[in-house]
Amino acid sequence: MTIIIAAGGTGGHLYPGVALAREFLRRDPSAKIRFVGTRRGIEAKVLPHEGFALDYISALPLMGLGFSQRLSALCAFPKGVWQSLILLRRHNADLVFGIGGYTSPPVLLAAFLLNIPRVILEPNAYPGMANKLVAPLAQRVFLAFGATARHFASSKVRAFGAPIRQAFLDVSGRSTSAGEAKDKKTLLVFGGSGGAHALNLAMMEALPHLFKDGTLKSQLSVIHQTGQKDYDMVKAHYDAAGLTVEVMPFLFDMPTALRSADLVVSRSGAMTMAELTVCGKPAVLIPFPQSIYQHQLHNAQVLEKAGAALIIPQAELAGQKLAEVVGALFRNPHRLQQMGERSRALGRTDSAATIVRECLQLVQGKARG
Numbered sequence: 001m002t003i004i005i006a007a008g009g010t011g012g013h014l015y016p017g018v019a020l021a022r023e024f025l026r027r028d029p030s031a032k033i034r035f036v037g038t039r040r041g042i043e044a045k046v047l048p049h050e051g052f053a054l055d056y057i058s059a060l061p062l063m064g065l066g067f068s069q070r071l072s073a074l075c076a077f078p079k080g081v082w083q084s085l086i087l088l089r090r091h092n093a094d095l096v097f098g099i100g101g102y103t104s105p106p107v108l109l110a111a112f113l114l115n116i117p118r119v120i121l122e123p124n125a126y127p128g129m130a131n132k133l134v135a136p137l138a139q140r141v142f143l144a145f146g147a148t149a150r151h152f153a154s155s156k157v158r159a160f161g162a163p164i165r166q167a168f169l170d171v172s173g174r175s176t177s178a179g180e181a182k183d184k185k186t187l188l189v190f191g192g193s194g195g196a197h198a199l200n201l202a203m204m205e206a207l208p209h210l211f212k213d214g215t216l217k218s219q220l221s222v223i224h225q226t227g228q229k230d231y232d233m234v235k236a237h238y239d240a241a242g243l244t245v246e247v248m249p250f251l252f253d254m255p256t257a258l259r260s261a262d263l264v265v266s267r268s269g270a271m272t273m274a275e276l277t278v279c280g281k282p283a284v285l286i287p288f289p290q291s292i293y294q295h296q297l298h299n300a301q302v303l304e305k306a307g308a309a310l311i312i313p314q315a316e317l318a319g320q321k322l323a324e325v326v327g328a329l330f331r332n333p334h335r336l337q338q339m340g341e342r343s344r345a346l347g348r349t350d351s352a353a354t355i356v357r358e359c360l361q362l363v364q365g366k367a368r369g
Contacts, residue, residue: 001031001363002091006107007099008037011046011192012269016123017099018050019163023352027360034091036084036107049252057083059102080106088114095363097121098138100131108134117362121355123162123270125298127151139362142355144270145302160355161348162274167255169278169349185330188261190225190251192269192288198314199267199286200230204237205319210327211243220330223261225251262336263329265322268300268311274351276303280344282336283309284325286317308343 003024007017014037021033034053037043047054058079084107088096096111098104098120111118119140122131127148135141141152144162191199203224211217222245226234231249238245251257258264258275264283266272276283283303287296303309310325329336 001028001094003031003033003095003097003359004036004088004091004093004107004111005033005097005099006036006104007097007101008035008043008103009041009101010269011042012123012271013099013101013103014041014043014046015165015271016121016163017097018046018052019165019352020097020121020356021050021052022166023163023356024359027356032091034087036087037103041101041103045250046252055087057087057103057106059106077106081109084110085113088116094366095119095359097359098131098134099123100128102130104130105134108137112137117359117366119359119362121163122148122152123274124148124295125270125302126293126295128292128295140358142358144274144351158355158358160358161351162270163352163355164274164278164349165255166352167253168258168275170255184221185219185262186260187220187222187263187265187326187330188257189222189265190254190267191227192267192272196227196267196286196288197230198317199265200224200226200234202286202317202319202322203265204234206323206326207238207243207245208241209320209323213327216327216330222246223248223251223257225249225257263326265326268296268303270295270299273299273303274347277308277343277345277347278349280340280347282329282339282343284322284329285309285311286314287311289314303343303346306342306346308339308346 005017007013024031024033034055035047036055036057038059039056043054058076088110093116096107096116096118098108108118118138120131120134120138121142123144125145125148135152140158141156143149143157143159146159149157149159189203224245224247226247226249228249235247238247258279261281264281268285268287285300287300300311304311
């Protein structure tokens, strides 16, 4: 059996695909998994590290851009469909799985034209344009949030949660509970796979305020993923201030870092929300204000409403405010623990297995037909 996964551009689109790929292989070690992406996204960097094959097509983002860029994206679409038709025939695909973003539509359309079973995953609380466009072509629409169902045909919808990589569920790397007694508390800061400039600047301003409290300075360690563009600037700032912070441009081993964290400061992409809740982590969330349809804000509000997170709008983000919020939480272990428990209550650990089981039934039904 050959499964083609159209996912890429950002970690929020790619990592659910990686989780599903590993679950397909767990169920059927002989299965062949191939990803389809572009040279623009992070897939070319991440997938070799994860051990999966990657094919490229021509595809460009359409939403949130100027007229000339939209025109270029529309012109690239027929070429992407043609390339996808060739790829699906060449690999004799049995299932095509789309996870939103600009890579999915040409591959899903090609699968429809070839009558190959096809499904999509919408990991956000509010669906993106790509998934809304291809949903009529899909036979199943898997959702991370039940409230998203109103945007799709009810007969296709399955609300199974967002698939999480097994490394986040590995009991041998047990997650520490927020507020749990240990020598040092850990603050994990990251702005998604590409980093977040506004968050990086706020943290550079916040740490001196945080470390004014001598007790907190001796008890707190910081892990900060900056993204490639800001890495040198942030690292130099911390070094010049004499602050010991673990700074890196990209965190390949996010499961280990997240399990060790007592509090997370991050954006609120769909996969970040799923990983936070599976690991039971409290968070301070800064939704990306330019996200299409404000989907990061919708995601963050789900956790905030449950009492698992606090939201700081980017318009209100400043170093001193961030330091006040983070410091207050670390000085209140009971609240941290309570937020962690409420976060864990939202997590779903069987999403990948349930989605894959449904996909295999779909493929077997096509074979019988």
